[in-house]
Amino acid sequence: MQCHELAERLIKLQPQLTPHEVARLSLLILNDVTEPSELADDQALLRHWNSACFRLQAASDQHAAMSDELDDLAGDGPIKFEPEQIWTLLRAIKVQSQLLDLYIEEPSLV
Template structure:
């Protein structure tokens, strides 16, 4: 990077993302900013509108997929909890293991660091 090449601030990135989809709530804009920046994108690649749109779509897709997985797993866990205290069956243990894996994937999505699971 050249010394006088300007870095895109998080505020500028958020403003540009909000322009791409004006209906996004501020928390969603912040999530997308985090995901795009966690992907290691360089400020110069984000200054191009087409590239920003591409990165925004990828981040939005990943966020939607993670939210869908989390919601589905939450339903499975609710059903499991509704069964009361019983001896765990193999499929119940599998449900718990899937829940741990999904939660680790979401954590990895936000931190950019590989999970230990």
């Protein structure tokens, strides 16, 4: 199954999806399957769709929480770098890499 074929099926299943949502879901779903032909089955497609939505929501929630921590860190000012600030920055890098992992087939960081 090609990306445009998957996009057409997604639009038929949920016509209210925006073009951005269709593109994002198509990429996430195709990255989630080992054999794209299995998406010909509606149940398999819905299962992968739900999985992609769940992973995207989890990553979005982590990103939002990490953004709040970074905002707090930025408000501390450049007075002194504490070990906790370094850990916050490292967690932010890890969260960003998890978001990238959703859109590529290989982990961006180990």
